Amino acid sequence: MEYPIGIQDFEKLRKGNYVYVDKTNLIYKMVKEGSYYFLSRPRRFGKSLLISTLEVYFRGRKEFFEGLRIMELETEWAEYPVLHLDLNTEKYSSGVDLENKLDLFLKQCEAKYGKNPDEYSLATRFEGVIRRAAEKTGRNTVILVDEYDKPLLQAIGNEALQDDYRNTLKAFYGALKSMDRYIKFALLTGVTKFGKVSVFSDLNNLRDISMLKAYESICGITEEELYSVFEEDIRALGKANNMTEEETKAELKEKYDGYHFNEECVDIYNPFSILNTFANRKFDRYWFATGTPTFLVELMKGCKYDLKKLANEYASVDSLSGLETIKKDPVSILYQSGYLTIKGYDREFGIYSLGFPNKEVEEGFVESLLPNYTxxxxxxxxxxxxxxxxxxxxxxxxxxxxxxxxxxxxxxxxxxxxxxxxxxxxxxxxxxxxxxxxxxxxxxxxxxxxxxxxxxxxxxxxxxxxxxxxxxxxxxxxxxxxxxxxxxxxxxxxxxxxxxxxxxxxxxxxxxxxx
Incomplete structure (x- = not known):
């Protein structure tokens, strides 16, 4: 079995016969039940692959979905114009980086759908491209934005730069509301959600599915999927480590399971760690090794966070959905970035209890604290x-x-x-x-x-x-x-x-x- 480690392109994945955990029934559900969506998930959780899958679907490429659940559901397979913006490929260290990235994206769109010289700003050019794409093809436009919050996260220690980025993105994403009549579908993904007073304040038609039961498993791997899709891999992993099948399952669960995105969420395994573990036939800290939480540690030190709360933290429903108070309380970004997860819920008071999702995260995070505090x-x-x-x-x-x-x-x-x-x-x-x-x-x-x-x-x-x-x-x-x-x-x-x-x-x- 081939493992799609680092592969975020759905066409490449399907052409290469890589293993794919089928989420297409949930993609079909999204498309048929609404038009504007927002999804927050930790890094390396499959957001980019989800965006790519939607792009192939909306381009009507039916042949890439053979054998998947959506084939039993979809009958039309119509082709729509797709505008795909990926903000994950820049460092965003200066004020012009975001403008240059958006300008390049718009130039590529304008080369395909035309340009109006009277559209002077990034936002008006985006509006124009959305409209012309719909008029030229006769079908409304699909807009897919991957890692919408990357510029804001990169500038999290620079308040002036973050304000600059926030204002740019607020106007840019506002085109989704003003061009509603020309839009078929829109999905924005990211690690975090910047709340009501931020980039989404004018974009109140987005449906946030980050904590909805119906979409909890749209990214990541459930235990049912793990045991059915990777049955042979589990046995091979156990054999390579002199473990029984049950011992192997228990070790996978302890190290990589435990993510919850609502109070009744099934256990979600980290897909990046699971794929790497099977590919290497070895248990290790794969997800944690791809990014150090340095800026989170600096936030915790800056607001004098008491570390013993990590073992038993609490947060309100509202506080988990925004990042406007992170300089006083880092809990929301610890949750949204995957270092803490939901462990329980008090319905009477609307309070979540939080903790580390699994051993990989707990050990890696605590070890990263020691050099920063000593x-x-x-x-x-x-x-x-x-x-x-x-x-x-x-x-x-x-x-x-x-x-x-x-x-x-x-x-x-x-x-x-x-x-x-x-x-x-x-x-x-x-x-x-x-x-x-x-x-x-x-x-x-x-x-x-x-x-x-x-x-x-x-x-x-x-x-x-x-x-x-x-x-x-x-x-x-x-x-x-x-x-x-x-x-x-x-x-x-x-x-x-x-x-x-x-x-x-x-x-x-x-x-x-x-x-």
């Missing part, structure tokens, strides 16, 4: 975590604590804007990273942190004080009998009291007691 580079942080784990496993508590001291000592002063929050954030990152290799439980309250870490031979009960004493921390462990639930487990108990000093900006002292 000043280490990626290779240093991986080496330090490896040593942390080894020291915990061998009971070398002093080495573990000295390494923790080095974490804080190496942190540049300018990274620490709130000492207590920084202290708790670094401890959370460390706890999560240890948890990938050991059993770890972590709790916080005002002025203190406690942690339980279990390895094959040891159980660590740790109490962390802020501007107290290590002895106070140890007394609390003993007076509240923290080790009691673990005394019958047959492992060595290690009690560890630690004090963190604001003045020293580091771990001041620790005391250890073995039981």
């Amino acid at each position: 000043g280490m580079n990626n290779s240093e942080s991986k080496f330090e975590i490896m040593n942390f784990v080894r020291e915990i496993r061998t009971g070398d508590t002093d080495a573990f604590m000295k390494r923790l001291q080095s974490f804080f000592a190496d942190t540049p002063y300018e990274l620490v804007r709130d000492l207590e929050l920084h202290y708790q954030n670094v401890m959370f990152i460390l706890f999560k990273l240890l948890g990938f290799y050991t059993q770890a439980e972590y709790h916080t309250s005002e002025g203190r942190i406690d942690m339980v870490v279990k390895t094959h031979d040891y159980i660590y009960v740790m109490e962390f004080k802020l501007d107290g004493t290590a002895e106070e921390a140890m007394r609390q462990i003993e007076s509240k009998d923290y080790p009691l639930p673990f005394e019958c487990e047959g492992r060595k108990l290690v009690k560890l009291g630690v004090n963190f000093s604001n003045e020293k900006r580091n771990v001041e002292r620790w005391v250890v007691s073995f039981q």
